[in-house]
Amino acid sequence: MTTYSKTSIAESYINTSPFYGLQLKKLAMYSTVTLFACIILIGFLTPFAYAIVTASKDEPQVKRGVVLPYTQDTYTYEGKELPLYEVPLADGTTRTLAGLSLKRGATAQNEFIDPQTNEIVIWEGNYRELKELETLEIHLWENITSVWENKQVNFPIMLRNTFAIAILGVIGTLLSCISVAYAFARFPIPRKRALFLILVSTIILPSQVTLVPTFGFFAAIGWTGTWLPLIVPHFFANAYNVFLLRQYFLTLPKELDEAAMIDGAGPFRILVSVIIPQSLPVIMAVTIFHLVFAWNDYFNPLIYLLGKTELQPIAVGIQRFNYVYDVKPHLIQSSMLIGLVFPVFLFLVAQRFFMRGVVVTGVEK
Amino acid sequence: MDITKSSSSSQVKVKEKTFSLYRRQQLWGWVFLSPWIIGLFAFTIMPMLASLVFSFMDFKLTEPDAIKFNDFANYKKLLVDPLLGPALSSTLKFALIALPLSIIVPIGLAALLNSKYLIGRPIFRTLFYMPYIVPVVSSAYIWGGVLNTDTGWLNRILFDLGLGKPNWLFDINLIYPALNIIGIWGVGNAMLIMLASMQGVPTELYEAARVDGANGLTIFRRITFPMISPVVFYNLIISVIGIFRYFEVPYILKEGTGDPNNATLFYNIHLYKNAFAQQDMGYGSTLAWLMFVIALAITLFLFATARYWVYYGSGEQA
Numbered sequence: 001m002t003t004y005s006k007t008s009i010a011e012s013y014i015n016t017s018p019f020y021g022l023q024l025k026k027l028a029m030y031s032t033v034t035l036f037a038c039i040i041l042i043g044f045l046t047p048f049a050y051a052i053v054t055a056s057k058d059e060p061q062v063k064r065g066v067v068l069p070y071t072q073d074t075y076t077y078e079g080k081e082l083p084l085y086e087v088p089l090a091d092g093t094t095r096t097l098a099g100l101s102l103k104r105g106a107t108a109q110n111e112f113i114d115p116q117t118n119e120i121v122i123w124e125g126n127y128r129e130l131k132e133l134e135t136l137e138i139h140l141w142e143n144i145t146s147v148w149e150n151k152q153v154n155f156p157i158m159l160r161n162t163f164a165i166a167i168l169g170v171i172g173t174l175l176s177c178i179s180v181a182y183a184f185a186r187f188p189i190p191r192k193r194a195l196f197l198i199l200v201s202t203i204i205l206p207s208q209v210t211l212v213p214t215f216g217f218f219a220a221i222g223w224t225g226t227w228l229p230l231i232v233p234h235f236f237a238n239a240y241n242v243f244l245l246r247q248y249f250l251t252l253p254k255e256l257d258e259a260a261m262i263d264g265a266g267p268f269r270i271l272v273s274v275i276i277p278q279s280l281p282v283i284m285a286v287t288i289f290h291l292v293f294a295w296n297d298y299f300n301p302l303i304y305l306l307g308k309t310e311l312q313p314i315a316v317g318i319q320r321f322n323y324v325y326d327v328k329p330h331l332i333q334s335s336m337l338i339g340l341v342f343p344v345f346l347f348l349v350a351q352r353f354f355m356r357g358v359v360v361t362g363v364e365k
Numbered sequence: 366m367d368i369t370k371s372s373s374s375s376q377v378k379v380k381e382k383t384f385s386l387y388r389r390q391q392l393w394g395w396v397f398l399s400p401w402i403i404g405l406f407a408f409t410i411m412p413m414l415a416s417l418v419f420s421f422m423d424f425k426l427t428e429p430d431a432i433k434f435n436d437f438a439n440y441k442k443l444l445v446d447p448l449l450g451p452a453l454s455s456t457l458k459f460a461l462i463a464l465p466l467s468i469i470v471p472i473g474l475a476a477l478l479n480s481k482y483l484i485g486r487p488i489f490r491t492l493f494y495m496p497y498i499v500p501v502v503s504s505a506y507i508w509g510g511v512l513n514t515d516t517g518w519l520n521r522i523l524f525d526l527g528l529g530k531p532n533w534l535f536d537i538n539l540i541y542p543a544l545n546i547i548g549i550w551g552v553g554n555a556m557l558i559m560l561a562s563m564q565g566v567p568t569e570l571y572e573a574a575r576v577d578g579a580n581g582l583t584i585f586r587r588i589t590f591p592m593i594s595p596v597v598f599y600n601l602i603i604s605v606i607g608i609f610r611y612f613e614v615p616y617i618l619k620e621g622t623g624d625p626n627n628a629t630l631f632y633n634i635h636l637y638k639n640a641f642a643q644q645d646m647g648y649g650s651t652l653a654w655l656m657f658v659i660a661l662a663i664t665l666f667l668f669a670t671a672r673y674w675v676y677y678g679s680g681e682q683a
Contacts, residue, residue: 026482029482030484033477033480033482034482034484034485036477037478037489040474040477041489041492041493044492044495044496044550047507047511048496050507050511050517051503051510054510065516067518067521176401176404179398180398180400180401182397183395183396183397183398183401184398187390187397187398188387188390188394189394189395190391195398198405199401202409204602204603204664206609206610206653206657207610208633208652208653208656208657209413209653209654209657210408210409211412211416212412212416212419212640212646212649212653213412213413213416213646213650214408214412215641216415216424216646219426233408235404236400236405237404267397271397292498296498296499296500296501298500298501298617299612299613303641306641314500315501316502318503318506319502329516332506332510333506333507333510336502336503336507337503339502340498340503343498343499344495344498347495347498351491351494355494355557358554358557358558359557362554362557362561362562362596362599363561363562363565363596
């Protein structure tokens with residue numbers, strides 16, 4: 001009896017249940033997979049970190065060549081800014097001293113000033129044994145404002161241009177794509193399937209084959225150097241968004257249309273008061289897609305607004321900024337942050353609509 | 366008699382009414398469809414035909430009086446254009462790395478995100494997707510910094526590991542890997558599509574395979590891949606077209622020079638330089654049509670291979 005109860009106590013401490021091993025294995029799987037994903041994620045996020053860290057430096061920090069925005073501490077002595085070091089002494093202790101004359105390279109006698117007493121200290125040793133005293137100083141906001149206010153490339157105007165082009169394009173995209181998707185989803189058009197196939201296949205048409213004459217056409221009617229080539233084509237529907245909207249419209253019950261029709265509503269009325277109110281999530285997705293597209297579009301503004309700097313959007317502007325400030329990586333990276341903050345923010349806020357839209361256009365085709 | 370007559374006449378009326386209603390609906394259909402029909406003609410069909418016509422012409426925007434047919438001179442120029450060879454070969458070299466990566470990387474990431482052992486899946490999904498949303502100009506310059514030979518973070522790590530400081534953007538052997546690293550950063554969209562498609566695979570299939578004792582790799586080869594193959598196929602086609610369109614990143618990083626040694630003179634950059642920098646619309650159109658024919662041939666070839674590896678379970682969806 002006693003023996004039996006002893007083992008049972010011992011057993012209660014060591015979990016010998018057959019599921020225990022399985023749980024351990026599961027735990028190992030969870031940690032391995034999650035750790036692996038974390039490592040890849042660090043790779044994906046490093047460029048963001050690089051941009052933010054670089055944009056946080058000031059010019060001396062960039063010149064120092066340090067990874068993080070650390071500034072060398074200094075001590076002002078007789079009007080001169082002397083670098084501060086932690087100097088290792090013979091007795092194993094260290095002392096904070098300002099370098100007065102340092103011989104780089106070889107082991108030699110170096111002169112230091114003690115910041116507390118202003119007395120000169122002679123230290124013999126190698127320059128490399130010295131540890132620079134430094135402080136983290138972040139200049140992010142100051143860099144971003146100096147980019148924003150710089151004289152060569154007018155960021156406020158470019159931001160205004162970008163929003164104007166994007167919003168006018170959104171209006172065109174919504175009007176045309178909703179209309180076309182409604183036609184495909186609800187009306188008995190002859191050869192509708194074939195027409196829809198043509199629509200979808202324009203997605204894989206390489207755009208260059210239409211580019212040159214389109215450009216020639218816009219040049220001939222005097223639209224190059226204006227926003228019109230960046231806006232007007234969006235009033236004629238695009239395949240991605242029509243596809244997305246049509247898939248959504250097909251899921252809406254037809255009974256509501258029919259009820260409205262019996263009440264005497266015409267097709268236009270049905271679209272406005274029955275279909276659109278039910279489709280706000282997908283309309284939201286199309287809006288975000290177009291905003292992001294217009295914000296990020298580089299090629300079209302490049303060719304149509306060549307030389308018209310006062311009309312260019314931000315994507316072309318930050319490239320121009322880069323030409324001007326070629327040797328100032330902290331300002332370049334600040335301008336990149338200005339360029340990406342809006343689309344990334346929009347994505348993070350509205351990612352539910354966004355991802356749903358991507359999935360529908362990507363998977364269902 | 367009376368009753369029959371009246372009922373038959375009302376039937377005719379109903380028929381006429383439904384017929385005219387049908388016609389009216391059809392008409393409305395065309396009205397709502399018209400933006401796309403007009404756009405299709407104005408911005409796709411007409412320009413395509415126009416560029417075909419231009420390709421047989423001397424056509425410079427700077428010399429509007431000298432526009433004339435030129436007896437295949439543009440096509441003859443293709444044969445002697447000293448930069449066409451480099452443009453085709455750099456595009457091909459880039460494609461040889463980029464195409465496999467454009468399939469493998471998103472599938473791999475999607476499989477990782479689809480793993481039930483991954484904690485915090487939505488957060489990983491969002492963060493892996495995020496670089497795709499970064500404007501291509503920003504992405505090019507940020508990577509230009511990360512890959513900088515002396516101050517870039519990648520080389521700082523490599524240098525600390527004793528691997529030296531490779532000249533990512535200036536070495537003819539490293540430029541394609543470097544551009545592909547930048548490309549992988551924007552893999553989020555393809556990854557999300559693959560992930561959604563993987564999540565659509567019925568779980569019964571996996572359960573049945575487990576019961577039959579299949580291991581992870583077999584399950585992937587025999588179930589997951591065939592089930593997502595239509596999406597893989599779609600991505601492959603989009604990637605092929607994307608490679609012919611490849612322009613922004615090399616154009617921005619190399620300022621359109623094609624350095625080093627024409628390695629970044631991709632086909633589209635060559636086309637841009639002819640059509641826009643030199644304003645030669647005629648030869649530009651010829652290059653565009655050559656590209657269209659090559660891309661079409663590859664697409665048709667891929668469609669021909671599709672029946673061997675793309676699985677359409679319950680019939681094709683338009």
